[in-house]
Amino acid sequence: MRPLTSIDLRGVWASLLLPLGSDDAIDFGRLSSQLDTLVAAGLDGLYAHGTAGEFQTLTEPEFDRINELLTAACETASLPFQLGASHPSAQLSLSRVRRAAALSPSAIQVVLPDWLPLNDQEAVAFLTRVAAAADGVPLVLYNPPHAKTRVEPALLVELARAVPTLVGLKSAGGDEEWFDQALDSGLSLFVPGHFLASMTQLGAHGSYSNVAALSPAGAVRWSELIRTDPEAALDVERRIGEFFAEHIAPLQSAGLSNPALDKFLAAVGGWADVGTRVRWPMTFATQRQVDAAQPAARRLLPELFEASW
Numbered sequence: 001m002r003p004l005t006s007i008d009l010r011g012v013w014a015s016l017l018l019p020l021g022s023d024d025a026i027d028f029g030r031l032s033s034q035l036d037t038l039v040a041a042g043l044d045g046l047y048a049h050g051t052a053g054e055f056q057t058l059t060e061p062e063f064d065r066i067n068e069l070l071t072a073a074c075e076t077a078s079l080p081f082q083l084g085a086s087h088p089s090a091q092l093s094l095s096r097v098r099r100a101a102a103l104s105p106s107a108i109q110v111v112l113p114d115w116l117p118l119n120d121q122e123a124v125a126f127l128t129r130v131a132a133a134a135d136g137v138p139l140v141l142y143n144p145p146h147a148k149t150r151v152e153p154a155l156l157v158e159l160a161r162a163v164p165t166l167v168g169l170k171s172a173g174g175d176e177e178w179f180d181q182a183l184d185s186g187l188s189l190f191v192p193g194h195f196l197a198s199m200t201q202l203g204a205h206g207s208y209s210n211v212a213a214l215s216p217a218g219a220v221r222w223s224e225l226i227r228t229d230p231e232a233a234l235d236v237e238r239r240i241g242e243f244f245a246e247h248i249a250p251l252q253s254a255g256l257s258n259p260a261l262d263k264f265l266a267a268v269g270g271w272a273d274v275g276t277r278v279r280w281p282m283t284f285a286t287q288r289q290v291d292a293a294q295p296a297a298r299r300l301l302p303e304l305f306e307a308s309w
Helices: 028-039 060-077 090-101 120-134 153-162 176-185 193-202 210-214 216-228 230-253 258-269 287-300
Strands: 011-015 045-048 081-084 107-110 139-143 166-171 188-190 206-208
Touching (some): 011 210, 011 216, 028 045, 028 060, 060 081, 060 090, 090 120, 107 166, 120 139, 120 153, 153 166, 176 188, 176 193, 193 206, 193 216, 210 258, 230 258, 258 287
Parallel strands (some): 011 045, 045 081, 107 139, 139 166
């Protein structure tokens, strides 16, 4: 697969979600079916082992098996793909990076080690060694809001200068001033899916999309609308926000994690047999909550569920 650059890392990407049995074992048959649907959805790419993929819960054999499935499917379809190699341990992350790089993905996603915060020098040292382990495969830094080490624009510019194979950042984004400073890094900036229309106007280049968790094909149609009719796309974003306020915010307030929320969205969308279960000890949404949200999603967001709109 051709390596990504900061110029061609763009668009809407979707995450693999773990279909789990009652014993928390991954159902690889359901995972393969989900992968078939995602490959056919028209997305710009797929990735594995982000937060929504519950990467921190995976055994190493599970990590490798998911990588092999994703690699085979995307290579067959000539679809760009990224492998997350993140782990709270820097040492285990390095091992995952080496094994992921051997599969020649379009890029590898990593987080900074997350038990203790890093200073700027340590962040540079970590990414420098990760780049060496990746052996030329491009890197995307994932810096979620809950990360111990917050990568502000000044550090992002320093990291981009120190690590030439770093091509992108996955983060919560920010305001106009944040984008003005972060764009100086020359990296591709990916933001939360539900803010893609407004943040594209600020300079964002794409999203590892929670909207794709709700409807992969619908997220693709919305991304096309962002390019062709920005004002209409902003109205869709407003209604996504209305749906999130009504059905996601209460689950967040109840303490559900981001993986649980993404699986809830997939269950509401009904595009794959993912289920709402996340791995122990995390809690997850009920079928009753899914059933209550489905009519609202289709009423507020027909663009995501109807191919001819």
